[in-house]
Amino acid sequence: MLLDFACVKECSKCCIEREYYPSVEFGKIGVLLLPEEKRQIESSAEKNGIKVIILPRIGISDDTSGPKTVLAYQLMGADVDGNTCPFLDVTSDKRSPHGGYSCKIYDTRPLACRAYPVIQSSPIVLDSKCKFCQDCGTPSGNVDSELESLVKIQKKMETGAKYIWRYATGIGEPKDKDLIKTGWSLV
Numbered sequence: 001m002l003l004d005f006a007c008v009k010e011c012s013k014c015c016i017e018r019e020y021y022p023s024v025e026f027g028k029i030g031v032l033l034l035p036e037e038k039r040q041i042e043s044s045a046e047k048n049g050i051k052v053i054i055l056p057r058i059g060i061s062d063d064t065s066g067p068k069t070v071l072a073y074q075l076m077g078a079d080v081d082g083n084t085c086p087f088l089d090v091t092s093d094k095r096s097p098h099g100g101y102s103c104k105i106y107d108t109r110p111l112a113c114r115a116y117p118v119i120q121s122s123p124i125v126l127d128s129k130c131k132f133c134q135d136c137g138t139p140s141g142n143v144d145s146e147l148e149s150l151v152k153i154q155k156k157m158e159t160g161a162k163y164i165w166r167y168a169t170g171i172g173e174p175k176d177k178d179l180i181k182t183g184w185s186l187v
């Protein structure tokens with residue numbers, strides 16, 4: 001039976017678990033931030049007294065000497081292994097409407113958080129790691145606002161640049177530390 005998308009009761013998986021992408025060598029990724037969102041997140045962090053690590057994610061250039069412009073940044077997890085968004089309120093009893101941990105900046109959360117679990121717009125694809133997808137399969141609908149946010153990100157990141165670069169974060173499980181690189185690579 002197909003169900004409309006809704007967060008699974010008490011789930012906070014997407015705010016906690018970070019993945020290696022595109023491979024272990026690139027380290028764990030953070031929440032994607034557009035350049036204007038980076039400034040907003042830094043200011044929210046300051047207001048809330050929260051320490052954040054924001055690294056570049058995607059850069060562009062017209063030659064191979066290195067990225068000249070950063071198209072997107074990433075908000076790294078607070079844990080040593082790269083997990084757990086620093087804005088996730090894991091220490092209080094406050095909970096979101098579906099019972100998961102609450103987000104301290106919910107009303108101003110990044111577009112990437114608003115888009116999840118939609119990760120592709122045409123055709124629409126949801127992240128198979130989302131607990132809803134794992135427990136309930138493909139939803140029948142109710143992902144319009146997520147899709148709208150994803151399309152906004154895609155439009156902002158459109159580029160005619162000749163070279164695209166990806167930043168290796170250097171962050172991941174301690175057992176993988178010898179494999180994980182830091183710095184830019186051409187995509």
Ligand code: SF4
Pocket residue numbers: 006007008011012013014015100116117129130131132133
């Ligand atoms: S989007 Fe998916 S992984 Fe994230 S809290 Fe909702 S059900 Fe859980």
Ligand code: SF4
Pocket residue numbers: 014015031085086087088089102103104105106109110113
């Ligand atoms: S900003 Fe909020 S919604 Fe986004 S990952 Fe962090 S805690 Fe979750």
